[in-house]
Amino acid sequence: MxxxxxxxxxxxxxxxxxxxxxxxxxxxxxxxxxxxxxxxxxxxxxxxxxxxxxxxxxxxxxxxxxxxxxxxxxxxxxxxxxxxxxxxxxxxxGGGFMTLYVDGKxxxxxxxxxxxxxxxxxxxxxxxxxxxxxxxxxxxxxxxxxxxxxxxxxxxxxxxxxxxxxxxxxxxxxxxxxxxxxxxxxxxxxxxxxxxxxxxxxxxxxxxxxxxxxxxxxxxxxxxxxxxxxxxxxxxxxxxxxxxxxxxxxxxxxxxxxxxxxxxxxREPVTADWNGYRVITAPPPSSGGVGLVQLLKMKADLAADFNGVPLNSAQYVHLIAEIEKRVFADRAQYLGDPDFYKVPVAQLIDDAYLAKRAAEVNPDTPSGTKSVQPGLGTSMPEKAETTHYSVIDKWGNAVSNTxxxxxxxxxxxxxxxxxxxxxxxxxxxxxxxxxxxxxxxxxxxxxAIEPQKRPLSSMDPTILTKDGKVALVIGTPGGSRIFTSIFQVITNIYDFDMPLPDAVAAMRFHHQLLPPDTIFWEPYKPIEGELATQIEAKGYKLEGQRFNGDIQVIKVNGNTPEAVADPRGRGVTRLFQ
Known part of the structure; x- marks a missing residue:
């Protein structure tokens, strides 16, 4: 061409x-x-x-x-x-973040x-x-x-x-x-x-x-x-x-x-082992990588509570919201530009710490917002018009850029x-x-604002590898919805074995601690009818939002890549021989 x-x-x-x-x-x-x-x-x-x-x-x-x-x-x-x-x-x-996997590194x-x-x-x-x-x-x-x-x-x-x-x-x-x-x-x-x-x-x-x-x-x-x-x-x-x-x-x-x-x-990317995959994602000044790892690992820690719970049911929404409350509490307190502030990344994604945070989740009703505090103590001091794209070449090198x-x-x-x-x-x-x-x-x-400081972001370009080879390249715009959207698509793919187009198109929702006990839903697949009634019965308020991500993702099946652009957006996919 x-x-x-x-x-x-x-x-x-x-x-x-x-x-x-x-x-x-x-x-x-x-x-x-x-x-x-x-x-x-x-x-x-x-x-x-x-x-x-x-x-x-x-x-x-x-x-x-x-x-x-x-x-x-x-x-x-x-x-x-x-x-x-x-x-x-x-x-x-403007500016952004790029996660790369080149020649196996x-x-x-x-x-x-x-x-x-x-x-x-x-x-x-x-x-x-x-x-x-x-x-x-x-x-x-x-x-x-x-x-x-x-x-x-x-x-x-x-x-x-x-x-x-x-x-x-x-x-x-x-x-x-x-x-x-x-x-x-x-x-x-x-x-x-x-x-x-x-x-x-x-x-x-x-x-x-x-x-x-x-x-x-x-x-x-x-x-x-x-x-x-x-x-x-x-x-x-x-x-x-x-x-x-x-x-x-x-x-x-x-x-x-x-x-x-x-x-x-x-910078050194945030990396973590999850579900047999190596997650390679964004470090501070992004909050996205830490938040994504926290979400993935806390959900895994709560496997017994999620067992048998249907995807996007009222109980599923509640459990995810309980996890998200704690992630956003940590985000607000601890994350910033690492060139100006010592961000406790290792502590925030530590398995023992996340198991303790997961144990705080109330499986039945929303935890009181004021009771959800940053988990390490208090002594340590984005809108839709972001864009993301995912690329992989025939040699297996990958770029996730937001x-x-x-x-x-x-x-x-x-x-x-x-x-x-x-x-x-x-x-x-x-x-x-x-x-x-x-x-x-x-x-x-x-x-806080300081000269030459980089502001905190939720952008989270992410790559998953398995046995040293790229398995998934994913990212999205969406401000504070970025890493919660990526999390939902990843779990749709790997926890629920959904085909890639279905995993991307599935309903997404969002909670971020504040405003209290509020679940944001999207017009693409709104929360309504009986599901809305059940969620409200648990003590949540439902609020509409204009936008909940525009995922651009590539999944490698064996040695064959599959690419999907979110039906919510304007994206396109191509394969090149």
Whole structure:
């Protein structure tokens, strides 16, 4: 499949990459030279596979695989393409997390946004100490220092097979030549425009984002071309950095120094053994990995209570809610940026600790909310417009990537002469301890605003392996619903032996400690009728929510991958021979 005639693989058939040097705390591109010929590996799977948010990113991945790229090359091409064709969530003005399994080894890359150098703990409070409405959500002051470009550069530099220019080519094509706007994308634009009306420059760039239009973004195309030519250097110290700093001057906090000092960080992933699988998932500043492991292990500890309980029955919902209460109590107290705060990850996923927490579950009625406290004591100090995709190549390498602008189209601010949509990630900090963010979750001083700190996230790109080989690649957007959604799909697959499409499509629900005893249900498969009556009889309040995840998942059956995109979303799947 040839999509972009100007993209060509190296004549030798071996990978070409950009050499790097370190300057001002970020990586610079130097002229691309040939990497030493790698040992050619035989394919271990029948095909490569992807589950991605739209058809344009799927086409981009196909082109990369056709050029001889691996899962990391494809993942990077997908990310840049979504920044063009999925601008409500895909981005180069945000940040995220990437979980990788390459040549039989797990890795995790944190390219989460950071608070600007001028950020302060009370920057969103008025003179009476009250939170100023929307200040952390809309406009220039809501923006954290973006990490996506540096993250993608770092991942592709370390593990990619192709030239950097090759993985940027699809995105440049769509920005320069345009793509057809879908009805759902226009609906997202229309909703966001109402929120931003008169408060940002959003309509200057996106007023023509209408169904059926061939939407071109020449300013963004120029940015992507510079990134293609110069690597991450352009975004963090070059012309694009100047444009971002100019846009912020007099309005927001981000300066050229913020951009120059940004770095993505390789971290040790959270890993745990569960049900015969190795779970490889996100460490802090994500709460998702710890939360997912806690959910999986506590459910296993309560096997006797779950025995014979039908999936998504009133009793099943109750037991899961009891577990989730305790997970969210721990999340609020203990989780934050590990570069600023010693997060007790090992203690939080310790088998003995989780067995003790599971033993606190009331099998009959909801535990009183005030009685559910953080389990280690108190001495230790995301909306739908995130997006996720899953990739596996024919050599068995896998990437699970979740990245975000936070709200739909982020802060609503677009960088003048660059077309870059900027995030509103500052809302993911505890703007004021005990005050809920846009997802209704609260935090403590562990997640308070500090310069260069990364805000706590629920993003949870996850890979499961068995006997050293990838078994599952999974993730989703959904704010605080992310890891509860992933948990439900994983248990549907492995505890209930459901076929993959059914496991993804099954009803999902959510509880997060606060508001008290509230079960959130989704419009896709609502809780209603007799089931609703039974849940309410147990003492719960039912509340509707607009969104409960958009799972993109690949399951490997033997040596054959199977990919499923959530029917709730716009995603597509492809297999590539």
């Amino acid at each position: 040839k999509l972009f005639s100007n993209v060509k693989a190296s004549a030798s058939g071996f990978a070409l990459v950009a050499l790097i040097s370190v300057s001002s705390g970020f990586l610079e591109a130097t002229p691309a030279v040939a990497k030493a010929p790698a040992k050619i590996q035989p394919a271990t799977l029948t095909s490569a596979a992807i589950a991605v948010p739209d058809r344009y990113s799927a086409d981009a991945a196909g082109q990369i695989f056709n050029e001889g790229g691996n899962a990391v090359d494809a993942a990077v091409a997908i990310a840049f393409t979504l920044a063009v064709t999925y601008p409500d969530a895909g981005n180069i003005g 797990p890795y995790f890359l944190d390219y989460r946004e950071r608070a600007p150098l001028a950020a302060t703990k009370n920057m969103y409070l008025d003179d009476k100490g009250n939170v100023v409405k929307d200040m952390s959500l809309i406009g220039y002051r809501a923006v954290g220092v973006p990490g996506t470009v540096e993250g993608m550069w770092e991942a592709q530099r370390r593990f990619g097979k192709l030239k950097w220019k090759q993985v940027l080519a699809p995105a440049i094509h769509y920005a320069r030549d345009g793509f057809e706007v879908s009805q759902k994308l226009q609906e997202r634009r229309d909703g966001a425009a109402k929120s931003f009306a008169g408060r940002t420059n959003f309509d200057t760039y996106f007023s023509n984002l209408k169904q059926g239009v061939n939407f071109k973004q020449p300013d963004l195309a120029a940015v992507l071309q510079r990134i293609s030519d110069h690597g991450a250097k352009d975004f963090y110290s070059g012309k694009t950095a100047d444009l971002i700093a100019d846009a912020m001057r007099g309005h927001g906090l981000i300066t050229k120094a913020d951009l120059e000092q940004y770095k993505a960080v390789w 990245y975000t602008l936070n709200g739909p189209f982020g802060s609503g601010v677009v960088v003048d002469r660059a077309g870059i949509v900027l995030n509103d990630e500052m809302d993911d900090f505890s703007v004021k301890p005990g005050v809920a963010n846009m997802f209704g979750v609260v935090g403590s001083d562990a997640n």
